[in-house]
Amino acid sequence: MSNKHILIIDDDPDQRLTVRLPLEAAGYQVSEAKSSAEGLEAVKKVNPDLIILDVMMDTATAGFQTALALRNPDPASDYKEFKNTPIIMLTAIHTTTPLRFAPDRDYLPVEDFLEKPVDPELLLAKIKEHLG
């Protein structure tokens, strides 16, 4: 399993660290990107097996836009080869805000949602599930 590569896209270095440590401990190869733009570049460069994506970065919805860019059904899309790369979204959005998230094929084309703070065991279990 150690040959699997996971990309973390998150603007918070501490958050990246807290995700990175258990992943590395579990033997995954980990790359980091600190913005959507950097993340999209990194996707092409490292060709990850799974992406862990934060919602609020430089903008409140940067994560969603990144996910939508990766899932763009347009055959001419720059990211067409990553269309099926699993994405796990991490969010700090509280239940009282009017925003509601659930994986949705059209609006939120991601595999899973985890609310911060993320339990490392749960995260590993989810990753294992999506990497088959």
Add this chain to the structure above:
Amino acid sequence: MAVPNPSGNSAAPVLSKGKASTHRDIVEAELIASVAWLINLRWVAGIGVIVASWAVREVFRLSAPTGVLAAIGTGILSYNLIFFLLEKHYRKILASAASYTRMTMWQTALDWGAMTLLIRYSGGIESPAILFFIFHIIIVSIFFPRKTAYIFSVMAVLLVSGTALLEYFNFLPHIAVDGYLVTSLYRNGWFVTGMLFFFSSTGVISAYLVSTIHERLGRREQEIMELSVSLRRATERLQALNEGARTVSSTLELQQVLDRLVKSTAEVMGVRACSIRLLDASGRMLERMAVYGLSQAYLNKGPVDTETNPLACETLSGKVVNIPDVPESNLLQYPEEARAEGIQSMLSAPLCGKSGTLGIIRAYAIERARFTEEDEIFFTAIAAQGSIAIENALAYQAIAELEAMKSQFIRTVTHELRSPVSVSRSLLRTIEAGYAGGLNTQQSDILSRASRRLEFLQSLIDDLLDMAASKALSKSPKSKEAVDLPAALDEVIKRYQIPALEKEIHLEWRNYAQESWVQILATPDGIDRIFNNLISNAVKYTPNGGTVVVELSRLDSEAQVIVTDTGIGIPEASIHHLFEEFYRAPNAKEFEQEGTGLGLVIVKDLVTHFGGRIVVHSKENEGTRFTVFLPCLE
């Protein structure tokens, strides 16, 4: 709208014409009815003459030219038949009042002729039929204006006098009714003079009296008519105002309110155009906010500065300004543009709200001196009503902006405050789980204490956010929906099955309302939050091995949810403080270190917002029962 007149300006002439024309209409209707009445009476008169001529000979055995008299009667019936048919025809073609007046004139003229003949052949000045002329004069004085009545009266006097004098001087043979008078009087100068004097004066005085009384009654009638017309107009305007207000207030969107207000004002006042300008934030410039019926060229005329625009100045001083003659007025800042637009008169009124002057409303007409004093009063009423609607819309706009700001604030707090706490917790968890190397027991204990404090901090932030959200909810017009209460409770109870199991607490769910339809007008989040807080408290403050029961039943129009636990209970002294922000009962603090003291505040806010109420019963060391009543949807 109130006046179904989209073109706007044509209602005005109709309204102002109504004042004068209604009285005339009624007079005309009266004239038409009288014509028919006169024709009916004339049948009787004609037949009466024929019967009388027969009676004179057969009953009274008097010698008179009864053949001629009967012929006169037949003549009357004949011309009456013609008028009868003509009147029917007029009725069918809806002939003008003038035609009717002409017909009445002809009838009177013929009646005068018939009367003269009747008098001539029934004894001339000796004839008792002379008296009949008097009531003819009375009728004429009722139906015709004074002058015409006098002319007819004088004609009657001349006809009778002429007949009498011609007979007196033997220019005409006297035709007597033999046996009626003992002696012949037509040659008696005193008799003739006396008869003529009294007949003439009676005729003329009758005409004068009847005309005067009739005129006086007519004036009174006209006053009443005008009063009833103005009353009707006032009612119409009130209705229009009412309907306008309803339309204007049926929305809270500022632009819609203004658009509806200008349109309905122009329509209700029956004028070409209407505009509203509101003061900008500086309170100096008037911004055009809504307009109806003006061309684009006029709209682009330029800015309106309240300090240099004389009309705006005068209007904002708090009164209605009526400009009857726009081209001559020196109050206008843009007279050329107004002239090009064809605006001849203008009304300008201030829009005054509770908080001060909001702006100006103007009505524009293409007729000179279009606006009366009555219009000024009406326009003031429109402005007053419009101001309320505008102020409501402005308040609504302010609430909506506040709501947006609040949402933005919550989002910011969520990210800025919650994120560091949550990341710190994640970091600690990573260490605790050993991903950053092994820890000794003391280190791991310290870390778990830090973790717990952070967990509490996070729940405090969450509760504060909840409270902000529920407070905002009760002030915001955010729409509620039908929430299925049993399903919502199911969801919450499922969530607490495992925590209850961990504490060996028996968590029981009794739905007594399975047969009924229990839906609440609320927000799904709010309902979830209420019962999540109550059930989580019940589980939290019940010692291991206890019981928590959730019951739902329907009482008439209300749903009743009871959450009972066998927990630590609430001391009597604490019950009154239970719904105060940050309050925690001493035994609760002792039993469970963590708790923000905000959960029940949030619950109460939400229950109240959904139109319900919450009741608490508790005994320390025995348990607590919270009862929530929520109004059900039918």
